[in-house]
Amino acid sequence: MEMIYLDNAATTPVLDEVVEAVADCLRNYFGNPSSLHRLGIRSEKLIKEAADSVGAVLHVDADEIIFTSGGTEANNMAILGTALARQRTGRHLITTAIEHPSVLRVFDHLKSQSFEVTYLPVDKSGLISPDRLEKEIRPDTTLVSIMHVNNEIGSIQPIEQLGRIIKSINPNTVFHVDAIQSFGKLGLYPKKWGIDLLSLSGHKIHAPKGIGALYVKKGVRLQPILFGGGQQRGYRSGTENIAGIAGLGAASKFIRRELETKSAYLYDLKNRLVAGLKDALPQAVINGSLESGAPHIVNIGFPGMKGEVLLHALEDEGVFVSTGSACSSRDRTVSHVLKAVGVDDRIAGGSIRVSTSYLTTMDEIDAFISILASVVSRVEKYSRR
Ligand SMILES: Cc1ncc(COP(=O)(O)O)c(C=O)c1O
Incomplete structure (x- = not known):
């Protein structure tokens, strides 16, 4: 070997079928998706098709998918975007001790801006206690951010149960899940599980690096962290990385097949x-x-x-x-x-x-x-x- x-x-490693999709996009779809002429519309259609493929893995609508530059940006966007959008309601946030640095460092930053952060400990299996989460949720808790699968030890948090607890105690608390290690490996049902925001990353599922997405449930408010031309319905300004998006779409099709079979x-x-x-x-x-x-x-x-x-x-x-x-x-x-x-x-x-x-x-x-x-x-x- x-x-x-x-x-x-x-x-x-990037799959051949993903390389093909990226190459086809680079060769044949150079129009700016914001342009009104037909080259732009072709590129916009490609983005919509990729969003359909990502959405199909999550059983959500294409217009609930926002493409980002990867998992780190998706996590930053979810956490900063919620904390800032909801700061008049409350400044209390909850996460766990074992999150990825792209989550923990965002909470460090928010702490320095006088937000209050509660870190849930884990047991020796790497699992948080649902009872402890229940006790920590308060009327001023605006966000709970919990990873699905830990990237170092692989522990799987019982997201469905946690979602139920959060929504039963404070239905206004936004639930964000870093699903970067579980997307494509485990079934994910954000709608059924009470998830409002969910991050994923292309390079963990055989797509290129530098492309990811955030699922934003319809109606969830987020303050943007990138300002500019108002692309992606104002959630994320910047001309879309359509080649990366095409790659993530192709990888999502592969993942959906693998998960089914x-x-x-x-x-x-x-x-x-x-x-x-x-x-x-x-x-x-x-x-x-x-x-x-x-x-x-x-x-x-x-x-x-x-x-x-x-x-x-x-x-x-x-x-x-x-x-x-x-x-x-x-x-x-x-x-x-x-x-x-x-x-x-x-x-x-x-x-x-x-x-x-x-x-x-x-x-x-x-x-x-x-x-x-x-x-x-x-x-x-x-x-x-
Ligand atoms: C759980 C988890 N969250 C976030 C990230 C960051 O994703 P990206 O590399 O796409 O920025 C990773 C990458 O290893 C990860 O494993």
Whole structure:
């Protein structure tokens, strides 16, 4: 095998059918979607078709999809946009301790602007307590932002139950979900689950980097964070990245097909991986919980070892994984997520994240296990010297 790519939570390879859609757009759709002539109308139609494809995965209408420059912008837009639009109603916001930096840093900023932020803790499986959420919601709580699947340990929050709690206590509280790691891996039903805003990102589902979207339920008020020509119904000014949008549309079509026909496949891969680990590497510890975890993310700790050493030793064998979270992997401090779930520093420092996609094969998982076993024993021997 030339290479085994198991870092799909960081980013995914772009599918051929997506490359085709992007190339076709670049070649044949150069009109500005805001132009009134027919070239503009053609481009506008392309955007609408892509919004239909994204909306179909979420079971929502195309006009509830706003395209952004990626997941980070979608999260910023949802959180800042709600906090600012609703600040006369209240300045209390709720989130969790294990959010992605594109959520946590926005709340840091809002705190500096005298908003009050409550951070919900998680248990050792990486799950918040629904009872605790219920107790924290107040009449002046304008926003609750909770990620669906955690990008480091894969914990899945019970979003449907949380949505029900939020809306029963304060129907005016806006519920935002960062679904960047779950879009395309798990079924998502924003309408049924009481979700007002939902973020997703193209490069996690085989589309290019730099394109994402925010689902904005009809009637939800958002103050824009980008001002200009008033594109996308004023929610997000700026000439649309139509090639990226076409790519996200094509990737969403693929995802919809996979979810319908192969939804168990990622779990099959995970079961194979976990069984292989148990056999070949009994010293490995799973961070977070396997039972309540996403199908495509497994965080594995090797006590006393260094995750970065393992990562590079695996890379030498053509295997690509991540330490902790890829989005913050250049930050050498212990991951805030592993800390929040109470993972011992000796294990956290020796952790790698393995993440799969629909393109991963069973043979790759088998080969990975045997390469990992030999790498771990080599690194162990070396560190004992
Ligand atoms: C859970 C989560 N939220 C947000 C982001 C940021 O998305 P993007 O890279 O598209 O800005 C990521 C990326 O890793 C993520 O995993």
